Amino acid sequence: METAELVTFGGSGLDRAEDLRRDPEALAALRARPGARRVLLRAGEPLVEGSEAAPRLARRPIEGAASEGLVFLGREGDEGVWAEAVESAEEGEGRWGDLRGVMARLSPRDAELAATGKAVLGWHTSHGFCSACGTRSRPAPAGWRRDCPSCGTQHFPRTDPVVIMLVTHGNDVLVGRSPGWPEGMFSLLAGFMEPGETVEAAVRREVWEEAGVRVGRVGYLASQPWPFPASLMLGCRGEALTREIAVDPQELEAALWVPRERMMGVFEGRDPEIRAPRHGAIAAFLLREWLADRLD
Structure with missing residues (x-):
């Protein structure tokens, strides 16, 4: 199907920069750039702005965010973008949007970022303990892995x-x-x-x-x-x-x-x-x- 990638949540061409997930120094340098941004989700609902007819995924500066709760989503141009689970919006205008309700009105890039952030952050919420020994696991720096401090087992998001x-x-x-x-x-x-x-x-x-x-x-x-x-x-x-x-x-x-x-x-x-x-x-x-x- 020539139109297969037009389906919602697909086809935005996001650079997920998987190599940076294994390079803490490079990831830290990307996060320190003035253009670094984060998208916020509250109980799986993304923070959006703009009109009801054409909502946009809100992007907030990353400065001040706790590193342990961030998931690195990838690069937009030269700048990095992360996802963070929060209890409330901290600054700027915006509203929480039900992703099912707004998904078809988001741009392909915004939809992919929101879907990825929701899935990985949800996995962290539901998989906080090691399935091998039961010890509370810890998120790895990029957010795409959880490590068990007791038995050393590594856990990855599931699809x-x-x-x-x-x-x-x-x-x-x-x-x-x-x-x-x-x-x-x-x-x-x-x-x-x-x-x-x-x-x-x-x-x-x-x-x-x-x-x-x-x-x-x-x-x-x-x-x-x-x-x-x-x-x-x-x-x-x-x-x-x-x-x-x-x-x-x-x-x-x-x-x-x-x-x-x-x-x-x-x-x-x-x-x-x-x-x-x-x-x-x-x-x-x-x-x-x-x-x-x-x-x-």
């Missing part, structure tokens, strides 16, 4: 792979809804991959388990980092071999086949029963590409 499937049969696409979703909202089927499983096998298993539909040929389309809390969505296309639906109520509230013409009406807001997936989610992206015949 959980999730397959999300555009399953078609002729002119129809398979969609479902989970319990608790907003009324009328349907999306593509998705599920976590299991250890020892290929992407293709995960697609076929998840569709069968959730909707009772058999899938044949599977192909990869696009991916999306999804920091809720730390997943990588692997967008795939699958060709259904069967049409009969048997919903697993533990997984889905409903599932149905939607013709292309009706799905066009859904995205235009004209369907009285079905709402499109959230704008900015890879499900909406893949469905729009399918409707525009841009999957290949």
Whole structure:
């Protein structure tokens, strides 16, 4: 897909400068530059500024920030940018934004910085103890590792792979809804991959388990980092071999086949029963590409 990197949270070309994570002196020198900045997150919500229609990720000077709580995100030009978890904004204007709500209106660079910061800071919050011996671990200087002072084990942020499937049969696409979703909202089927499983096998298993539909040929389309809390969505296309639906109520509230013409009406807001997936989610992206015949 030529448009694969246009998905939200992808394609900004951020220089993550991984080599600097292992060079404390160079990292300290970058932090000491007047242009060094940090983005702030409160309970996973980024500090944004600007209008509601076009929010921007707020960037604050790094001077005065405690080094232990910072995660080095990378370089923008010659300057470094970090992420920090805080309780409140310290200076300047801004407001806390729900990342799900603002993600599609942020620039690609702001979205990538916010997603990366949210995922890594969230990992620090939930992985404060060594899984080998139970001792409280310590963050490494760049924030991309935690070290155990007792047994020496090093721990790194995790990303959980999730397959999300555009399953078609002729002119129809398979969609479902989970319990608790907003009324009328349907999306593509998705599920976590299991250890020892290929992407293709995960697609076929998840569709069968959730909707009772058999899938044949599977192909990869696009991916999306999804920091809720730390997943990588692997967008795939699958060709259904069967049409009969048997919903697993533990997984889905409903599932149905939607013709292309009706799905066009859904995205235009004209369907009285079905709402499109959230704008900015890879499900909406893949469905729009399918409707525009841009999957290949």
